[in-house]
Amino acid sequence: MSTSAKRVLLAIILVFVLANAFFAAYYITLKQSPDGKPSVGPENGTTASVTGQAAYPGQPTQSQQPNGQEQTGIPDPAATEPAPPSTTALPETTVPAPTAPQVPPEETVSPTYIGGILVVNKSYPLPRSYDPGGLTDECESAFYEMQAAAEEEGLDLYIASGFRSYDLQASLYQRYCNRDGQAAADTYSARPGHSEHQSGLAIDLNTITSDFAYTAEGQWVAEHCWEYGFILRYPADKVDITGYMYEPWHIRYLGRSAASAVYHSGLCLEEYLGIDSVYNY
Numbered sequence: 001m002s003t004s005a006k007r008v009l010l011a012i013i014l015v016f017v018l019a020n021a022f023f024a025a026y027y028i029t030l031k032q033s034p035d036g037k038p039s040v041g042p043e044n045g046t047t048a049s050v051t052g053q054a055a056y057p058g059q060p061t062q063s064q065q066p067n068g069q070e071q072t073g074i075p076d077p078a079a080t081e082p083a084p085p086s087t088t089a090l091p092e093t094t095v096p097a098p099t100a101p102q103v104p105p106e107e108t109v110s111p112t113y114i115g116g117i118l119v120v121n122k123s124y125p126l127p128r129s130y131d132p133g134g135l136t137d138e139c140e141s142a143f144y145e146m147q148a149a150a151e152e153e154g155l156d157l158y159i160a161s162g163f164r165s166y167d168l169q170a171s172l173y174q175r176y177c178n179r180d181g182q183a184a185a186d187t188y189s190a191r192p193g194h195s196e197h198q199s200g201l202a203i204d205l206n207t208i209t210s211d212f213a214y215t216a217e218g219q220w221v222a223e224h225c226w227e228y229g230f231i232l233r234y235p236a237d238k239v240d241i242t243g244y245m246y247e248p249w250h251i252r253y254l255g256r257s258a259a260s261a262v263y264h265s266g267l268c269l270e271e272y273l274g275i276d277s278v279y280n281y
Contacts (some may be wrong), residue, residue, distance in 0.1 A: 049144040109193065114273045117258055118199055121277040122243045123272065125193035126165045126266065132200035135162045138229075139201050139253040148230035155217045160249070161204035164197035188245045191279065196233065201253045203230075213248035226263035227255045238268040 112124040120126055122250075135143070147157045170192035176185035196202035197271045204220060205212065212218040213236075222232055230253050236246040252269070254262065270277050 001211060003264055004047070014259070047155055061260065064255050091160065107193060114275065117254060117257075117269075117273065118201065119269075119273065120194065120196045120199050120278045122190075122194055123273075123275065125191075126166070126198050128193060130198060131165060132163065134200060135203070136200045136253075138255075142229045142253055146225060146230070149228070150217065150220055153220060155220055157217055157221070159203055161197065162213055163200050164195060164204075166192050166198055169193075169195045184277070186243075188247075190244075194279075198250055198252075202233065203251050203253075204247075205249045205251065208213050208249050210246065210248065210263065213246075218248050223249065225251050226259045227256070229253050229259045231259050231262050233269065235268055238271070242268055 052085075090181050107125040111126055111130060114121045134140075143157075143159065146195060150157045169190060173185060173189050173191055176189045190196070197204075206215070206217055213222070221230075225232065230251040232248065233250050233252040234242045234247040236245045236248075239245060254269075255257075265272055
């Protein structure tokens with residue numbers, strides 16, 4: 001081969017090599033991302049690059065996953081959801097807890113006696129200042145006499161709740177209002193000043209549930225408490241008149257004569273005295 005032919009062949013080979021180098025460089029440039037890092041994505045079966053870059057817009061990397069959860073490659077809707085448009089903030093409002101009703105002014109309240117009986121119900125309150133400091137001596141003595149008689153029958157009577165001050169009743173009533181609402185609380189709890197327990201003449205016996213009526217003690221009390229000066233204050237068939245649910249555990253001391261008269265009349269105390277029991281505030 002002549003020298004000129006060899007030169008032509010070398011020139012062709014050189015052009016070919018340079019062309020290959022040029023196209024290889026151009027191809028590599030196309031495959032580079034704008035920041036110079038290799039481009040990755042779902043199309044090549046890879047969910048994230050080795051540098052931790054997210055595979056989907058808005059999806060956090062493994063190091064960004066909340067609570068240290070492992071990245072799954074599935075877009076997080078919350079991460080890609082646009083932020084809600086800003087709005088003018090409204091003032092915060094709070095719903096106040098139910099509160100006990102306002103009681104009549106102290107100076108307008110005084111104890112009410114009808115036929116020598118101290119009356120305490122929804123219509124007739126006691127003033128806040130009325131405070132015997134506990135069960136009256138007469139009431140307490142009558143209870144212990146009744147307790148001893150029941151014990152002779154093999155029964156066990158005890159005081160579950162006796163005297164309650166005005167303030168204690170207010171606290172209890174407020175708690176019930178907060179829990180059940182005022183309308184419901186009024187069926188089983190007295191508003192402050194309207195509780196017979198404040199008089200020192202009322203006793204809750206044993207278990208303060210309706211089941212007490214079915215115990216031997218409950219049945220004995222219903223039949224014999226009048227003999228010791230007590231009455232069942234809130235009978236089952238007088239709920240609409242007394243204003244309170246049936247309370248077989250609640251007894252009220254009237255004294256033997258009055259208790260006997262009320263018991264044998266078959267009436268509740270409101271009927272016997274000709275009065276009502278309704279809140280007027």
